[in-house]
Amino acid sequence: MISTAPLWALVPGGPGVPLAKVGGEPEPVGPLRWPICRMCGTPMRFLFQLPHVPGKVDLSPFAAVYVFQCENPDTACYRAFPDEGANAAVPVRTGEPKVEGERPKGIPYNVWTLGFAPAEEDTAALSVDVNEATDEQLRALDRAQEEAPESKVGGVAGWLNGDATLQCCDAPAHFVAQLSAMPFGLDFGDNGRGYLFRCQRQPEHFHFLSQGA
Known part of the structure; x- marks a missing residue:
């Protein structure tokens, strides 16, 4: 299998890459302002940093970039969506x-510490349009999803509920990373995944969304 983009699996509990982790408290490399949910006005919960x-x-x-989402138990904020203000991906300079x-x-x-391990995936199969795919392409997509890392940086997004690639500034956003809910115990719906993107035209803008399985 060949990937058209650099791809690294994020290994839970593997040999730690400095600043690559899930949970606990953010370890800032510079000034970091804790984000507030625009929907309910409460501080978000820290998820991970890369x-x-x-x-x-x-x-x-x-x-580094720091990712948060609203987990206020008293509200139903739309944290799975990138533009509702209930999640945040905050880049920080040194x-x-x-x-x-x-x-x-x-x-x-x-x-959890995160290690980086070389990986491969079938980029062509993962990028197929399911609305126009043949039965053979859909079978290849299923195989590619099973074989690709669930948590990774690079490659292409492994969607659970259909392609939701972000548009930012009238262009497709650049896929940065995805993180599986398990084994970290993150709240991305029913054993879902979170996806981190970056605007190609305004690279200071990062976006995060999640999908449930």
């Missing part, structure tokens, strides 16, 4: 490390 790693994750000129703003009252997710 660093800029040359040759693996290109976040330049930022040193500077004085500090976290500003109010934090949520709940318990943080358990901490």
Whole structure:
């Protein structure tokens, strides 16, 4: 199988890449303002962070990106969608490390380190339009989804409920990474996945969405 983009599996609990982790508290590389949900006005819950790693994750000129979502038990904020204000992907440049703003009252997710392992996937099969695919292409898509890493950086998004590639500034956003809910215990619906994208025309804009299985 051949991938047309650099691809690395995110290995739970693997040899840690500095700043690559799920859960716990964010480890800022510079000033980080804790995001507030635009729908309910409460601080979001921290999910995970990814660093800029040359040759693996290109976040330049930022040193890391921090991902949050609203998990207010008293509301039904639309956290699965990228533009409703109930999730946030915050890029941070290197500077004085500090976290500003109010934090949520709940318990943080358990901490997991993330390792990067070389991987492959059938990019052509994963990129097929299911609305126009032949039966053979759909079977190839099923095989490719089973064989591709569930959590990864690079490659193409492995959608659970149909292609939801983001449009930003009238262009398809660049896929950065995806993270499976399990084994981390993240709340992405029924054992779903979260997807991180970056605007190609305004690269300071990152977007996050999730799909349930």
